[in-house]
Amino acid sequence: MFDVELYKKMSQFQKLASKNGVNAYSEFIRWSKNGKILDVGCGEGSTTVDLLYPLIMANSSNSELIAMDLEEDMISAANASYGHMNIDFIQMDITNINENNNKYKNYFDNVFSFICLHLVSDLIWIKNIYDLMKRDGQTFFIIPANNPVFTAVMELRHEGNYIEYVKKVEHVFNTPFAQLSNPEDWIKPLMEKEGFKNVKCFKFPQDFTFESFDYLKRFIATFQFLIKEIPTDEQDDFIEQVANRIIRISTFDETTQEIHASCFILAIIADK
Numbered sequence: 001m002f003d004v005e006l007y008k009k010m011s012q013f014q015k016l017a018s019k020n021g022v023n024a025y026s027e028f029i030r031w032s033k034n035g036k037i038l039d040v041g042c043g044e045g046s047t048t049v050d051l052l053y054p055l056i057m058a059n060s061s062n063s064e065l066i067a068m069d070l071e072e073d074m075i076s077a078a079n080a081s082y083g084h085m086n087i088d089f090i091q092m093d094i095t096n097i098n099e100n101n102n103k104y105k106n107y108f109d110n111v112f113s114f115i116c117l118h119l120v121s122d123l124i125w126i127k128n129i130y131d132l133m134k135r136d137g138q139t140f141f142i143i144p145a146n147n148p149v150f151t152a153v154m155e156l157r158h159e160g161n162y163i164e165y166v167k168k169v170e171h172v173f174n175t176p177f178a179q180l181s182n183p184e185d186w187i188k189p190l191m192e193k194e195g196f197k198n199v200k201c202f203k204f205p206q207d208f209t210f211e212s213f214d215y216l217k218r219f220i221a222t223f224q225f226l227i228k229e230i231p232t233d234e235q236d237d238f239i240e241q242v243a244n245r246i247i248r249i250s251t252f253d254e255t256t257q258e259i260h261a262s263c264f265i266l267a268i269i270a271d272k
C-alpha cells in the first residue's frame with residue numbers, strides 16, 4: 001500500500017499528528033498490569049517503537065505488545081529494524097481477523113492505531129477490533145479527518161486526465177473520515193452500535209509545513225496504492241497535479257517556497 005523506504009523518510013506528518021494526539025489525550029488511557037496491547041496498521045514499525053513503546057514502558061509493566069499490518073513488506077521492514085525488541089510484528093488484515101487469528105479474540109486490553117483506520121474502507125474493522133478486545137479493554141485511535149491530500153485526490157476523480165485511474169481507488173479517498181466536516185458524528189454511533197461504550201471523539205487541528213514543492217511531491221509519491229494505478233510515464237505529471245491542488249487549498253509562502261497545510265485529526269477513545 002505504501003512504498004516502505006519512501007514512507008520511512010516521508011512520514012513526518014503522520015508522526016507529528018500521532019505524537020500530538022498522544023500528548024493531548026494519553027491521560028484518558030486506562031492501563032492494566034501485564035497488559036496485552038495491539039497496534040493496528042503499524043507500518044514499518046517506527047511509530048510503534050518511538051511513540052507507543054515508551055508510553056507502554058512508562059505505564060504498563062510486563063506488557064505484551066503485538067503490532068500488525070496488512071502489508072508483508074511493512075512487517076518485514078519492521079522485523080529487520082526492530083526484530084531484536086520485545087515486540088511481535090505480525091501480518092494481519094484488520095478486515096479479516098478470523099483466519100488463523102482466533103487466538104487473539106477477546107485478548108487485548110488496549111488497541112492502538114495510528115493513521116491507519118481512515119484507509120480501511122470495509123467498516124468491518126469496527127466489529128473486528130471490538131472482538132479482539134477484552135471486556136473493559138480500551139481503544140486509542142489517531143485518525144486523519146479532513147486533509148488536503150484526500151481533498152485534492154477526490155477533485156481529480158471529477159476532472160482532468162486521470163479520472164478513470166483515480167476512480168479505482170476512490171473507495172479509499174472517499175472515506176467519511178476525510179469527506180465529512182464532522183466525522184465524529186458518523187463514527188461514534190457506528191462504534192456504539194457494535195457495542196463500544198463511552199466513545200469519546202476529540203478533534204484537533206494539525207498544521208504541517210512541506211519544506212518545498214519537491215518534498216510535497218515525494219510525500220504524495222508514498223501513496224503507492226494510488227500512484228501504481230497511473231501509467232508509469234504519466235506518474236510525475238499526476239503527482240504534480242495533486243501537489244498543485246494541495247497548494248491551492250493550502251498556503252504557499254513565495255519567499256521560503258514552503259507549503260503550509262492544515263488538517264484535522266480525530267482521537268477516538270472507547271471502552272468495550
Ligand SMILES: C[S@@+](CC[C@H](N)C(=O)[O-])C[C@H]1O[C@@H](n2cnc3c(N)ncnc32)[C@H](O)[C@@H]1O
Binds near residue numbers: 011074
Ligand atoms: C499511513 S500508514 C501508518 C503506519 C504507522 N501506524 C505510522 O503511524 O507511521 C498506514 C498503514 O496501515 C496499513 N493498513 C491499511 N489497511 C490495513 C488493514 N486492512 N489491516 C491492517 N493494516 C492496514 C498500511 O499497510 C500502512 O502500513
